[in-house]
Amino acid sequence: MPHPTAAFDRLGTETAFEVLARANQLAAEGRDIINLGIGQPDFRTPDHIVEAAKQALDDGQHGYTPSAGIPALRAAVAKDLSDRYDVEVDAGSVLITPGAKPIMYFAILLFGEPGAEILYPNPGFPIYESVIKFTGATPVPIELHESAGFSFDPEQVLASVNERTRLLILNSPANPTGGVVPADQIERLIEGLADYPDVTILSDEIYSRILYGGREHVSLLRYAQIRDRLIVIDGWSKTFAMTGWRMGYGVWPADLFPHAERLAVNSYSCVNAVAQYAGLAALEGPQDDVGRMVRAFDERRQIIVEGLNSLPGFRCADPGGAFYVFPNIEGTGMEAKALQVKMLEEAGVATVAGTSFGHLGEGYLRFSYAASRQEILDAIERIRALKLG
């Protein structure tokens, strides 16, 4: 019998993919499933981006590219960030990756080892805690509470930082809560981190362009004092409805970039060349589709928040960004996982239990509202018909 290393007993997963598999299985059996589980836009990738990919195929872009990405694409990412945040970004600090996920994997591998502590949001994207444990480091939750708009208390976070802390992970706008951390809280945290110059910050800004109510994204790239120890994650998956293309990037401090690039060479060599040309067209082409999709999400957000609040036992806060709501379901008297299963199996509505995002997610369910207006309205009525609570 082969014996994988003990680390593999500690590696977690992303339950949303398991829910997706089950939802697809039920659909294949003929059930009518409304998928509010997996976090991906329900739109097609805009046409001009798809055309650029076809063109790249016709032009013979069939070979390897530099491991860090096509130079023109790295430059386009740097320009996009400079334009959006009015800061300098060096194209040489940009690593193009197959989806944004490898950036968090690489960053956690760089700092995780037994004895090290890594702070991460809880409830939060499950891969953070999974990879932290995989490395043998100790995961230290940054608690996000509904009562605080799913933002954190900077003083409480700083109280968890010590000489063993190697990495601090932030994610705003957030998965799974849709929470947005206000600028003053970020600033207080950054001020406090001046006392801990050895702590690297990983800011997952994958939802940077999906914000509501006139909010503007506060990128950590704006804070010059932490740029030498800041890794930023962003990408194409959510902004341009490109989850299946696997296109993401990270911006790295100069000292860390070579390590990240080496991990890329050691694992996947480079990102699919055609996808990179599509990514270039996405950044350099018209941006109207991004606004159109965000306006559609905004409309659906209002429908789902109102709908969920009309259900007995549900209480749903209004999220400031991303395309998730994270209603409190304690009033139904059910545990999150049991409710997730019941809703999928009996009502054909796929959602993800809050506990899939960390222990502080008990009592909550995540709904992705990147689905049509009609699907959202139907899902609410199907849940109502279950007569929970």
Ligand code: PMP
């Ligand atoms: N970070 C967060 C917070 C996410 O929600 C996701 C996708 N669900 C990712 C990163 C990964 O994005 P990608 O699909 O580009 O790897």
